[in-house]
Amino acid sequence: xxxxxxxxxxxxxxxxxxxxxxxxxxxxxxxxxxxxxxxxxxxxxxxxxxxxxxxxxxxxxxxxxxxxxxxxxxxxxxxxxxxxxxxxxxxxxxxxxxxxxxxxxxxxxxxxxxxxxxxxxxxxxxxxxxxxxxxxxxxxxxxxxxxxxxxxxxxxxxxxxxxxxxxxxxxxxxxxxxxxxxxxxxxxxxxxxxxxxxxxxxxxxxxxxxxxxxxxxxxxxxxxxxxxxxxxxxxxxxxxxxxxxxxxxxxxxxxxxxxxxxxxxxxxxxxxxxxxxxxxxxxxxxxxxxxxxxxxxxxxxxxxxxxxxxxxxxxxxxxxxxxxxxx
Amino acid sequence: xxxxxxxxxxxxxxxxxxxxxxxxxxxxxxxxxxxxxxxxxxxxxxxxxxxxxxxxxxxxxxxxxxxxxxxxxxxxxxxxxxxxxxxxxxxxxxxxxxxxxxxxxxxxxxxxxxxxxxxxxxxxxxxxxxxxxxxxxxxxxxxxxxxxxxxxxxxxxxxxxxxxxxxxxxxxxxxxxxxxxxxxxxxxxxxxxxxxxxxxxxxxxxxxxxxxxxxxxxxxxxxxxxxxxxxxxxxxxxxxxxxxxxxxxxxxxxxxxxxxxxxxxxxxxxxxxxxxxxxxxxxxxxxx
Amino acid sequence: xxxxxxxxxxxxxxxxxxxxxxxxxxxxxxxxxxxxxxxxxxxxxxxxxxxxxxxxxxxxxxxxxxxxxxxxxxxxxxxxxxxxxxxxxxxxxxxxxxxxxxxxxxxxxxxxxxxxxxxxxxxxxxxxxxxxxxxxxxxxxxxxxxxxxxxxxxxxxxxxxxxxxxxxxxxxxxxxxxxxxxxxxxxxxxxxxxxxxxxxxxxxxxxxxxxxxxxxxxxxxxxxxxxxxxxxxx
Numbered sequence: 001x002x003x004x005x006x007x008x009x010x011x012x013x014x015x016x017x018x019x020x021x022x023x024x025x026x027x028x029x030x031x032x033x034x035x036x037x038x039x040x041x042x043x044x045x046x047x048x049x050x051x052x053x054x055x056x057x058x059x060x061x062x063x064x065x066x067x068x069x070x071x072x073x074x075x076x077x078x079x080x081x082x083x084x085x086x087x088x089x090x091x092x093x094x095x096x097x098x099x100x101x102x103x104x105x106x107x108x109x110x111x112x113x114x115x116x117x118x119x120x121x122x123x124x125x126x127x128x129x130x131x132x133x134x135x136x137x138x139x140x141x142x143x144x145x146x147x148x149x150x151x152x153x154x155x156x157x158x159x160x161x162x163x164x165x166x167x168x169x170x171x172x173x174x175x176x177x178x179x180x181x182x183x184x185x186x187x188x189x190x191x192x193x194x195x196x197x198x199x200x201x202x203x204x205x206x207x208x209x210x211x212x213x214x215x216x217x218x219x220x221x222x223x224x225x226x227x228x229x230x231x232x233x234x235x236x237x238x239x240x241x242x243x244x245x246x247x248x249x250x251x252x253x254x255x256x257x258x259x260x261x262x263x264x265x266x267x268x269x270x271x272x273x274x275x276x277x278x279x280x281x282x283x284x285x286x287x288x289x290x291x292x293x294x295x296x297x298x299x300x301x302x303x304x305x306x307x308x309x310x311x312x313x314x315x316x317x318x319x320x321x322x323x324x325x326x327x
Numbered sequence: 328x329x330x331x332x333x334x335x336x337x338x339x340x341x342x343x344x345x346x347x348x349x350x351x352x353x354x355x356x357x358x359x360x361x362x363x364x365x366x367x368x369x370x371x372x373x374x375x376x377x378x379x380x381x382x383x384x385x386x387x388x389x390x391x392x393x394x395x396x397x398x399x400x401x402x403x404x405x406x407x408x409x410x411x412x413x414x415x416x417x418x419x420x421x422x423x424x425x426x427x428x429x430x431x432x433x434x435x436x437x438x439x440x441x442x443x444x445x446x447x448x449x450x451x452x453x454x455x456x457x458x459x460x461x462x463x464x465x466x467x468x469x470x471x472x473x474x475x476x477x478x479x480x481x482x483x484x485x486x487x488x489x490x491x492x493x494x495x496x497x498x499x500x501x502x503x504x505x506x507x508x509x510x511x512x513x514x515x516x517x518x519x520x521x522x523x524x525x526x527x528x529x530x531x532x533x534x535x536x537x538x539x540x541x542x543x544x545x546x547x548x549x550x551x552x553x554x555x556x557x558x559x560x561x562x563x564x565x566x567x568x569x570x571x572x573x574x575x576x577x578x579x580x581x582x583x584x585x586x587x588x589x590x591x592x593x594x595x596x597x598x599x600x601x602x603x604x605x606x607x608x609x610x611x612x613x614x615x
Numbered sequence: 616x617x618x619x620x621x622x623x624x625x626x627x628x629x630x631x632x633x634x635x636x637x638x639x640x641x642x643x644x645x646x647x648x649x650x651x652x653x654x655x656x657x658x659x660x661x662x663x664x665x666x667x668x669x670x671x672x673x674x675x676x677x678x679x680x681x682x683x684x685x686x687x688x689x690x691x692x693x694x695x696x697x698x699x700x701x702x703x704x705x706x707x708x709x710x711x712x713x714x715x716x717x718x719x720x721x722x723x724x725x726x727x728x729x730x731x732x733x734x735x736x737x738x739x740x741x742x743x744x745x746x747x748x749x750x751x752x753x754x755x756x757x758x759x760x761x762x763x764x765x766x767x768x769x770x771x772x773x774x775x776x777x778x779x780x781x782x783x784x785x786x787x788x789x790x791x792x793x794x795x796x797x798x799x800x801x802x803x804x805x806x807x808x809x810x811x812x813x814x815x816x817x818x819x820x821x822x823x824x825x826x827x828x829x830x831x832x833x834x835x836x837x838x839x840x841x842x843x844x845x846x847x848x849x
Contacts, residue, residue, distance in 0.1 A: 285442055300425050
């Protein structure tokens with residue numbers, strides 16, 4: 001199993017060197033990027049803290065860095081910690097009252113959903129700086145060179161591939177770390193029995209807040225990378241309801257309870273969306289999105305554990321060996 | 328969504344009028360949550376479909392406006408029932424969050440279907456009502472009507488829930504689902520009926536909103552999130568709380584929008600909302 | 616009137632009832648007695664179709680209830696007062712009674728039956744506008760019985776009417792049940808308070824670990840050694 005994992009990783013890392021076109025490489029990069037973001041969401045989502053507002057953190061990440069660069073000439077490398085700080089503050093602002101006062105389930109989902117929408121509105125309201133709904137492009141540093149380290153801009157997709165591959169791996173590592181840093185008991189306790197957790201002497205509020213911070217910061221990093229890679233962001237693509245729900249759907253479609261689930265979900269949703277767009281095209285505006293929406297609904301009804309979750313379950317069932325799913 | 332006028336008082340009055348609409352929106356969601364324990368994330372998208380139905384019935388097929396309104400209410404009521412039967416019922420036994428998300432999927436779906444069927448261009452029913460001039464202030468007639476009808480709709484629902492057998496059963500089922508069959512009530516049918524009523528309220532809201540706003544596939548996003556905030560602030564499922572919260576929020580949006588830009592009104596409302604969470608986490612009327 | 620033939624039922628892999636057969640004739644009052652966990656409540660849930668029987672048949676006035684959905688059982692004339700009363704706490708007393716008369720056939724005679732229930736329980740009339748959740752235990756039991764009577768049932772099922780009530784109140788409730796029997800209702804009552812219930816009913820079945828152990832006239836059972844030793848501590 002371990003060996004297979006390394007071989008798979010090596011193949012993935014070597015794939016672009018085989019000389020694939022820009023478009024497949026672009027797709028792989030996006031898959032890995034979104035896989036990282038979805039993994040970040042699932043770090044807290046699988047504990048029953050279902051946030052419908054991660055678009056807020058994505059948006060803060062993307063816009064803080066781009067605004068810093070465009071208006072204050074702050075290198076994205078400095079903008080990144082600023083964005084992380086802003087995200088941490090925002091996550092605290094929303095997380096603390098929610099966990100302190102046990103705002104859970106539907107309430108939590110709706111509160112976070114409102115948060116992501118508010119971030120989108122703030123971006124639009126600051127249209128004099130952000131360009132409003134039209135979006136914004138980071139001032140290019142690529143006019144004379146094909147890359148600029150200080151501006152975090154690289155025209156080579158290969159660079160981005162390796163950067164994002166490393167980030168994605170880091171995301172999986174964080175998932176494992178979060179898993180190990182808390183006992184299973186604690187994790188279960190958070191997601192199911194608040195009182196039980198309190199009775200074994202854990203500060204549930206602090207634990208939840210910690211996990212939320214990790215999750216929000218990962219999403220923020222995803223937003224920064226997205227802006228720097230695409231070199232264009234608009235409020236709808238990095239904040240608001242749409243992208244927030246997309247993260248949740250991605251994680252759930254793949255399976256949010258297993259480590260590679262969100263990654264599978266990212267690959268699946270991206271290829272589905274892209275496949276629909278290519279086969280149907282823009283001639284019939286909205287048909288691809290219609291099918292996409294329909295598939296999401298069917299997924300949640302018929303495969304709530306996600307693709308990987310269901311596959312693992314079927315595999316385990318066939319082996320008739322009740323083992324814990326690889327986490 | 329232009330809520331701007333020259334006087335603060337005018338903004339306050341407009342806020343009250345907006346509050347009526349928000350209260351109507353929150354009422355439908357609260358009714359459904361109270362009875363079925365499910366939040367329809369796609370509630371505002373049902374309204375969007377309703378607005379399109381008015382446009383097509385009135386402007387394309389030249390039905391009289393009243394008939395178009397009636398058709399809209401009936402259509403969205405049917406959509407509500409359909410949503411329950413096709414989407415909610417299969418996940419009633421699943422994780423609560425899946426119930427929430429599945430309606431989020433419907434949100435995508437309805438937006439996409441609207442794009443597919445109606446295109447992305449803004450549409451307008453083109454019914455322009457005069458503005459009322461009172462003491463130097465201009466109060467939109469459309470808003471006055473909307474306020475009146477929204478209040479009327481709420482009173483009608485209140486009487487229905489209070490006076491009729493079915494209405495009493497709807498209130499009862501949210502208190503004890505398990506013994507409803509012993510009363511001769513099929514919970515299933517009550518759920519479908521409640522969904523239809525929730526849909527009808529969305530349809531009614533669509534009729535009122537179509538007089539004030541342009542229609543486009545993403546119009547739901549203008550109403551959805553604010554409605555959720557109103558519901559959470561009022562306490563999910565708490566219809567009275569939702570009513571009060573609607574008027575508070577409307578003031579923030581209207582007066583905030585008067586001093587700053589409209590978006591800032593929303594942001595202020597949200598900040599207020601976060602503040603309220605510290606003070607009254609279970610909603611403004613929350614007991615426990 | 617009501618006949619159970621070889622009924623078995625359970626929850627998942629746990630079987631709670633084994634081959635239970637019993638009969639209630641029109642005008643009779645019958646008790647099913649037995650210790651906690653014997654399956655008494657399960658029995659009533661099966662009759663009301665809240666729980667499907669895994670085997671056997673339940674029939675009412677000769678008609679099997681096999682294919683009758685739970686919410687139509689009451690239309691066949693069977694009303695149940697559930698365990699722990701299960702009133703709708705936020706509805707008023709009168710609204711609770713109204714729910715009992717939800718059936719279309721019952722609505723026509725709502726006023727008349729409401730009058731009857733109020734004459735049976737004058738206390739309910741005093742408290743009719745009060746939320747049911749604020750009533751005392753005994754009053755809640757009255758309200759629950761009244762709610763069941765609102766449908767004008769041929770057969771009244773009572774699930775542990777004495778549970779959780781003070782001894783004095785238990786006496787009063789059994790007195791009321793006696794009056795209801797005297798009104799001509801057919802009653803099937805499930806009860807742990809064996810001594811009290813045997814003084815009220817005509818016949819009784821003893822249910823132990825899901826099986827009918829014995830049955831007979833109430834007076835005979837009350838006098839039998841088996842019951843006296845095992846359940847009355849004499």
